[in-house]
Amino acid sequence: xxxxxxxxxxxxxxxxxxxxxxxxxxxxxxxxxxxxxxxxxxxxxxxxxxxxxxxxxxxxxxxxxxxxxxxxxxxxxxxxxxxxxxxxxxxxxxxxxxxxxxxxxxxxxxxxxxxxxxxxxxxxxxxxxxxxxxxxxxxxxxxxxxxxxxxxxxxxxxxxxxxxxxxxxxxxxxxxxxxxxxxxxxxxxxxxxxxxxxxxxxxxxxxxxxxxxxxxxxxxxxxxxxxxxxxxxxxxxxxxxxxxxxxxxxxxxxxxxxxxxxxxxxxxxxxxxxxxxxxxxxxxxxxxxxxxxxxxxxxxxxxxxxxxxxxxxxxxxxxxxxxxxxxxxxxxxxxxxxxxxxxxxxxxxxxxxxxxxxxx
Amino acid sequence: xxxxxxxxxxxxxxxxxxxxxxxxxxxxxxxxxxxxxxxxxxxxxxxxxxxxxxxxxxxxxxxxxxxxxxxxxxxxxxxxxxxxxxxxxxxxxxxxxxxxxxxxxxxxxx
Numbered sequence: 001x002x003x004x005x006x007x008x009x010x011x012x013x014x015x016x017x018x019x020x021x022x023x024x025x026x027x028x029x030x031x032x033x034x035x036x037x038x039x040x041x042x043x044x045x046x047x048x049x050x051x052x053x054x055x056x057x058x059x060x061x062x063x064x065x066x067x068x069x070x071x072x073x074x075x076x077x078x079x080x081x082x083x084x085x086x087x088x089x090x091x092x093x094x095x096x097x098x099x100x101x102x103x104x105x106x107x108x109x110x111x112x113x114x115x116x117x118x119x120x121x122x123x124x125x126x127x128x129x130x131x132x133x134x135x136x137x138x139x140x141x142x143x144x145x146x147x148x149x150x151x152x153x154x155x156x157x158x159x160x161x162x163x164x165x166x167x168x169x170x171x172x173x174x175x176x177x178x179x180x181x182x183x184x185x186x187x188x189x190x191x192x193x194x195x196x197x198x199x200x201x202x203x204x205x206x207x208x209x210x211x212x213x214x215x216x217x218x219x220x221x222x223x224x225x226x227x228x229x230x231x232x233x234x235x236x237x238x239x240x241x242x243x244x245x246x247x248x249x250x251x252x253x254x255x256x257x258x259x260x261x262x263x264x265x266x267x268x269x270x271x272x273x274x275x276x277x278x279x280x281x282x283x284x285x286x287x288x289x290x291x292x293x294x295x296x297x298x299x300x301x302x303x304x305x306x307x308x309x310x311x312x313x314x315x316x317x318x319x320x321x322x323x324x325x326x327x328x329x330x331x332x333x334x335x336x337x338x339x340x341x342x343x344x345x346x347x348x349x350x351x352x353x354x355x356x357x358x359x360x
Numbered sequence: 361x362x363x364x365x366x367x368x369x370x371x372x373x374x375x376x377x378x379x380x381x382x383x384x385x386x387x388x389x390x391x392x393x394x395x396x397x398x399x400x401x402x403x404x405x406x407x408x409x410x411x412x413x414x415x416x417x418x419x420x421x422x423x424x425x426x427x428x429x430x431x432x433x434x435x436x437x438x439x440x441x442x443x444x445x446x447x448x449x450x451x452x453x454x455x456x457x458x459x460x461x462x463x464x465x466x467x468x469x470x
Binding site: 052053056059060063130133140141142143144145148150158159182 | 363377388389391392393412414435436437438439442451
């Protein structure tokens with residue numbers, strides 16, 4: 001038996017963009033247990049729902065997280081719309097889908113960059129983020145914000161995308177697709193990356209299922225799960241594949257995310273072709289919500305669940321978010337067991353942690 | 361090996377992907393939500409923008425006829441401009457410059 005030590009990891013660590021603390025119990029260089037502690041960026045956004053008008057709260061919901069901000073606003077709006085039996089206009093549904101998929105591309109490119117950075121491949125990191133910048137410019141052009149869009153509202157969306165801008169989006173995506181192909185060959189064929197990621201942090205299919213992993217984490221372990229297939233928003237109108245891999249290691253998770261970018265590009269292309277040309281983009285909100293609803297949607301990191309309970313006044317009773325990172329934490333702790341200390345930063349990164357979502 | 365040489369050569373002759381910001385001004389799309397502007401002559405001091413503001417950055421007094429905004433509390437959501445009944449509030453694409461101090465801008469009808 002080797003020497004046992006406990007190494008504190010985080011909340012401030014060069015590879016972590018957000019604060020999570022792990023106490024790593026080591027035997028020589030091998031992790032035998034990881035004990036997490038979170039709560040460094042708790043902001044009490046769920047409690048705020050009792051103080052803010054339910055329509056204004058959309059702005060707060062968007063600020064739960066900076067990466068999937070649009071989908072947080074969308075999830076909250078979907079829940080309230082269902083309570084109030086509001087039908088969102090078709091064009092608004094397509095616009096929401098376009099923005100949601102653009103968010104997925106930007107989130108996955110950001111993650112690929114961070115992964116390259118965590119294994120010390122600086123130039124690849126720069127290339128990923130350079131490509132991501134083009135997506136952020138598209139957000140700037142269509143919504144008026146780079147990170148927080150404030151375009152989703154209860155009953156529809158605030159801003160429309162005209163024909164010219166839709167064409168521009170498709171053009172930019174065509175460029176990105178070409179560039180991404182060369183980037184894909186680096187990520188999936190380069191020996192140094194393969195050596196660093198293959199066989200590291202294997203999560204078996206049974207573990208992924210038993211520990212309730214969601215999103216790319218579960219799909220990389222061979223579980224076919226995707227909330228988009230439930231058919232919310234404009235997803236029933238478009239065709240897309242659920243990307244899965246069997247290996248369950250860090251390399252498989254990278255592969256799944258890269259291929260999801262291509263799928264997202266294809267979804268946006270279909271949406272741009274199918275979008276109805278009517279002018280109505282928002283249904284007026286009449287009355288106050290009463291009742292409760294669970295809204296589920298697929299964020300870049302996995303399935304997010306929004307629970308909203310309304311009491312018939314303009315302030316909601318309760319709003320609860322189950323974020324994908326929270327669901328993926330038990331799976332992370334499982335993969336950490338038995339891993340090398342040097343692999344811990346990469347492993348923590350491959351679940352695509354979003355701690356500010358988790359703590360709200 | 362060949363692809364690496366290609367990338368190096370391309371990178372040598374390509375323009376930088378970034379904007380050399382202070383030397384070259386960044387022109388924002390007119391849609392960009394930079395900061396709130398007010399046409400104070402048209403304002404009726406109804407106070408709806410202040411009540412709807414998610415961060416309570418706006419202060420209004422009907423008696424003293426002023427409209428005041430705390431620039432760094434403002435989150436540029438555009439809510440005030442949307443609810444304004446006289447449409448005297450708008451979002452300009454210019455951003456608020458950095459500052460070490462809080463910046464309160466007070467507009468009053470003289």
